[in-house]
Amino acid sequence: MAQDYDKIIKENIENLILPIANNLLNLGIEEQNLEEIPDDLQYTIERKPDFLKKVNTLGKSQSYILHIEFQTSDESANMLYRMLFYTAMLMRAYKTDVKQYVIYIGKKKKPNMPVELQTENISFRYNLLTFSQIPYQHFLEAETPEEWILTILANFQDQDADYIVEKIISKIKYSNNETLDKQRYVKQLEVLSQLRGLQHLIIKKITTMAFEYDIKKDLRFIEGVSYGEELGLKRGEERSIIATVLKMLKEKVLDKATIASIFNIKLDYVELLAQAISDKSAREKVVKDLLVREIFNEQEIQELFEG
Helix, strand or coil, X not given: CHHHHHHHHHHHHHHHHHHHHHHHCCCCCCHHXXXXXXXXXXXXXXXXXXXXXXXXCCCHHHCEEEEEEEECCCCCCCHHHHHHHHHHHHHHHHCCEEEEEEEECCCCCCCCCCCEEECCCCEEECEEEEHHHCECHHHHCCCCHHHHHHHHHCECCCCCXXXXXXXXXXXXXXXXXXXXXXXXXXXXXXXXXXHHCXXXXXXXXXXXXXXXXXXXXXXXXXXCCCHHHHCCCCHHHHHHHHHHHHHHHHHCCCCHHHHHHHHCCCHHHHHHHHHHHHCHHHHHHHHHHHHHCCCCCHHHHHHHHHC
């Protein structure tokens, strides 16, 4: 799943960098001051930097390397040393200052990643920005779709998620930009929403707002999200069967193979439902399928798993 988030960042970073650099990091960068530099350093590193460019200001003596990393996980043990390593390599290669920012887009309100290292011989720090602390208006009131979809990762303040999701989708749906690939940004929004557990709400809003986006044509859906249809359940029987199977699994009435035999459904599906009771990733797959095919509504699904 992390690769899905990385892919979105890589697709959008060129359009996002100036708004992030100037509106969030207060760097005052103009596009003509950005210079491409290789991100493939001449040393073995665990991964390429997410964003790396040279910023030419008033003179070469005031230029610096801008390095930004986007993080979905709280790498409390490794991030400080990873950033220190990048700094050392970049300063060695370009003989100039390096400004580093880690932008955390994960679920924690306050990540535990240390940002400073002080030893007898080393004094080092990088800057950490947490998206969940940024007011949602900052992105929702911006001008580009790359920024709009980041609203889902921001601080909703006193607004409920239903309101925020509807506003984001409306911005995309009613955009006056005739060349805007609306399907692309809704798909990206649906992926990012998983970081906040709001994927089900995105699917619901796409449907109720009659958005011209057929989620059943989504590659990830085609590759295996529609588990109910593929693993042996008949649509008319699903509601009662799923409710009963989940109840039996939670109460450990019978083993999975016996349950599958009783209801004449595939063992794979019973195992998936059992896994979905405690495993978030499995539950998201089941929930997405049931919502898209309108077997249960959002409230009913919540009651199935929590009741």
